[in-house]
Structures are given as structure tokens and as C-alpha cells.
Amino acid sequence: MIINHPILGPRDAQEFVYLGDANLINRPDGMTAGIEVFHDYLYNRDNPAGEHRELWYHEQGDRSWLVVTRNTVTHEILKVEMARDVAKAQGRSK
């Protein structure tokens, strides 16, 4: 698989480390969220067959985190964004 890095251009997926569902960006607030919410965040997944937004870390490159939208049935990569931009668009400070 080739990941089209927004800054570096097309890179082999081998240079990246995979973390999983991009919803992991939205960690609940540890001071207010209850145990059930954290349990759901940490352990449960949508795990769709089809489009999946997921976190890839460019370890052997510029060490940026990316949000890659990929089809889990065909492995086709549909969209690549900087995770920072995605987080900021969702209202996070960084």
C-alpha cells in the first residue's frame, strides 16, 4: 500500500506504524468521564468492512501522525490528512 503523505508525497506503508481507528483521537476527559465511557473508548471498535478512518504514524519518516481513510475490503486509500488538522477541526487545541 502507498500512503500519499500530505507533506512528503507517496510513501510505502512499510514506513508507518499502524494504531487503529481514528476515533482514538477523541479520548474522553479523565476527570469527568465514567468508567463505562473509558471502557468503550479503549476496548470497543466499529471495525467496519468498507471505509475506515485510521491512525498511521510515520515512524521511519517525519514522525507525523496521519488520518488515513482506507477501504478495508479493497485496501484502497481514499484520503490522507494530518492528524493534527483533523484534531484541530474537531475543536482540540493541538
Next chain:
Amino acid sequence: MRYSGFRVIAEALTGHKGWKPVWRDPAPQAEYDYIIVGGGGHGLATAYYLAKEFKQARIAVLEKGYLGGGNVGRNTTIIRSNYLLDGNEPFYEFSLKLWEGLEQDFNYNAMVSQRGIINLIHTDAQRDAFTRRGNGMILNGADAELLNRDQVRAMYPFLNFDNARFPIKGALMQRRGGTVRHDAVAWGYARGADMRGVDLIQNCEVTGMRIENGRIRGVETSRGFIGAKKVGVAVAGSSSKVMAHAGMRLPIESHVLQAFVSEGLKPFIAGVMTFGAGHFYVSQSDKGGLVFGGDIDGYNSYAQRGNLPVIEDVAEGGMALMPAIGRARLLRTWGGIMDMSMDGSPIIDKTHVEGLYFNGGWCYGGFKATPASGWCFAHLLAKDEPHKTATAYRFDRFLKGLMIDEKGQGAQPNLH
């Protein structure tokens, strides 16, 4: 029809005209007492034990493709019970004992071959860990032996013992481990279930669930609605998809695992071997092909095929362990979709829907579990309480902090 040596001779003398189809091809009835979703090893074993050990009931297995077309027909056929943790080891040892009596039990040649499995040791720390694991196995009634370097060398003289980075210092051996003909396991259970009246319904995909007042009423399928008092789901890599019909999100990710077979070679690997320094394991089939594999690809996938980097990685592991295979050509590779759970251990449990049960999260080790998984799932379906070897395989273990994390990797499915 019972199979036996006499039967084979009698058929040979009469032109093989007496063999019959091994199972019926029934149309679905309007309602069953039990519906098992998924005609893989676990679903078929569940139906078999349900019909045989627990109840005379109306039972159906619904399979979206053909029987045995999923992981049960794609795995590398290794069976063993060399686990460490209390939640796992009694279950896997129960499974190994069932394997030992399986062929007599279901009257089918599954080629159960207890050729022995060794896990190689490369460091002192690894020897400590394997000694502990071996003791854990023995405490649970399994067999385990620690081999020194010379004992390993006597078995497999061609291994790369003096590799500068990964010298071989010994091995943990389980002599009762080995391999089983995977397809024959599906066929044997299917035949045994069919003979006991179970309807095996192929080309029948479950596309929805009818749930009323918190109770399961039946399933919507590509062949229409089928009613059921109880529904047990055992669909391996498709677990999240199917359980979503009941509104559930599971602690599971689907990942692809690849397997490999080389051209046929003269016999030189008698048992099963795992490389302890990388992820590589190998056995030799009765036809002579080396059957081997390694890590999952590592990203969510439903594709049943993997990518080249893992092939390179697995080949490197093989070469580091046994340079002699360098000239062997690869004949085939394929992939299967694994139900990777958050702690690497399975789930056999009830759900929040009354009458709906779940069996999954087998990761890449569910083949060896097939008999015990079927038995324990049948037990749960019939008696509404878990079998004594499967009490730890609950959904709520994640909420309660009771993970069964053999590898100690945490909630990171692609590392298990």
C-alpha cells in the same frame, strides 16, 4: 454410513458405487430451537456437540458461503495446549484431549498427528519465561519438556544454531502438540452433525436479526426469515459485522493473516517449530510442502489477501532460522480474516439480548480450539451457563480489568 477399513475394501471391490453424499442439502425450515450462524470449524463443532451431548433439538447451521470456506480451511493446522495463563490453559488442554479422541468420536479421518511442537529459546530470559510456561502447562495437566541445545540439534541438525544475534539455546517442547488436516475437521463435524439431524444450510447469509422486547426471535437471511429460540454466532473475522445487527460494538478488530506453502520437499521437518526471535513457524505437510507463517499484516482488513512486506518479513524469519530453505520455491500464499480481540483471548458468552450468544475473538489461534470451543459454546447454549473451562471468556472482563493477555501487550490487537 459408517466409515471403516472394511468399507474401503468392500467399495474397492464393487467399483466405489456405494459412496453417498456426506451430508444433505436441506432447505431452511420456518423455525429452529437453535440456529448457529457460521459454518466454520467452531459453528459446525457447536452444532455437533449440541446435537450429540446436550439436546435432541431442531438445530440449523447457517453459512453464507460453503462449509469450511473460511478460516477453518485456511489455517496452518497447528494444535497445541502450551498456554501460560489460568484463563486459557485448562481450556486449551481440554481441547487437546478432545482432539486425541476426535476421529473415533466422529468416525472420520481428520489426520490428527501428534508430531510434537517446539518453541525455540534464544536468550536466558526466554528460557526463564518458557520454564515458567512449561510449569504452568504441567500444573494444568498438559505435557511440557525443556530441551537443551543438544537435544534440539539431534532433532533438527540443520538449524542455524550459532547465528550471532539469535543463537539457539534450547526449546520448550510439547510432544502431544502437532497438526490436523483442517478441511477434514470441518467435514467430519459437518457429517457428524448432519447424521444427528442438524440442517446444514449453505449459501445463506445472515443479514439481520429480529429482536423483540430484548429477546431474539430469529434471523433475516439471504434465504428469508428463519425463526429461532436461541441463536449462537460463530463467524470469526465477520464477528463485528454480524453482531452489529444486534446493535453491539465488539472488543475486536478484523485483520488479515497470511499463510505460505513451498514446493514439495523430501521429509526433513518431523514436527512443528516456532522461531523465538522473530515471528515464524513451520511444519511439513504429508505431501512434503513446508507450511509456514508469521505475523498478521497489522492493519484492519476484510480482504482475505495480504501484502508483500509481510511475505518478505516471514521469508527473512525462515532464512534466519534455517538457511537451507533458501532455494525452495514458494507455491502458494493466501490470507484469512482474523477476529483479533483486545487481549488476544477469545469470548464465549451471552449478550444483552436474551437468547443471543457469541463465540469469537479467536485471533490466529482458533483452529486448535475448535473441539473445545464447539463443546463449550454448545454447553452455554444448552444450559445458559459457561462450561467450567471457559468461565473467563466473558465480555465484561475488559470492564472489570480481568484481561487474559498472554503476551502482555494491552489493548492493541495488531500486536497480539
